Amino acid sequence: MYRIGFGVDSHRFEAVSTGKKLMLGGIEIPHPVGMESHSDGDVILHALYNALASALGEGSIGTAFPDSKEENQGRDSKEFVAHILQKTRQEGYIIQNVGVSLECKTPKINxxxxxxxxxxxxxxxxxxxxxxxxxxxxxxxxxxxxxKGIYTQVIVLLEKHQKR
Ligand SMILES: [Zn+2]
Incomplete structure (x- = not known):
């Protein structure tokens, strides 16, 4: 049994640098400004979360980890992904492939x-x-x-583990 998942996210760059690092796909990328965001603003990992949640029929990252919660302030987005990955595995799915597509003028992604x-x-x-x-x-x-910012789309394919 297969499930397909699709997720998007976007963040704008800080107008003036607050010293926040630009985090993308779980790594720090050299850039004059970071993202305006409550968490670390990792737009790839947020879209990835949304894609996995969509495949599982779950709500988006904003419903699971709201901006209004102090505990999500500056939070490492890898923790969000770990959360939805655990859920994916609990439900017996393995990830077949992930496609990430970015619209991004700066920094150079290549x-x-x-x-x-x-x-x-x-x-x-x-x-x-x-x-x-x-x-x-x-x-x-x-x-x-x-x-002005970065827009990301992610698509995933999940396959249910066959129980023997
Ligand atoms: Zn986001």
Missing amino acids: PHEKAFKESIAQLLGIKVEQVAVHATTGESLTAVGKG
């Missing part, structure tokens, strides 16, 4: 693509070959394309 794939694969306990990371600049068409 040099970090391999590191993103490795980080996401490690987080999910799957092989690097099961993860794809694509990026488009957005061609200045939208606010994101003009460099």
Whole structure:
């Protein structure tokens, strides 16, 4: 039995640097400003959470970990992913593949693509070959394309473990 999951997330860059690091896909990327966000603002991991939750028929990251809760302040998004991954496994699913697609003018994603794939694969306990990371600049068409922030879409395929 298969379940498909789709998730999106977006964050805008801080207008002025508060010293917050730019976290993407669980790793720190050199950039003058971080993301405006209650948590660490890792837009890839938030979309990944939403994709897994969507496959399981669960609510989005905002319902499970609301901005209004003090405990989520500055929180490492890897913890959110660990939470939904545990649920995925509890329900007897394994992850077949993950596709990440970013709209992002800055920073350049290409040099970090391999590191993103490795980080996401490690987080999910799957092989690097099961993860794809694509990026488009957005061609200045939208606010994101003009460099105001980053928009991410993630798709996942889950397969139910056959009990013998
Ligand atoms: Zn988010």
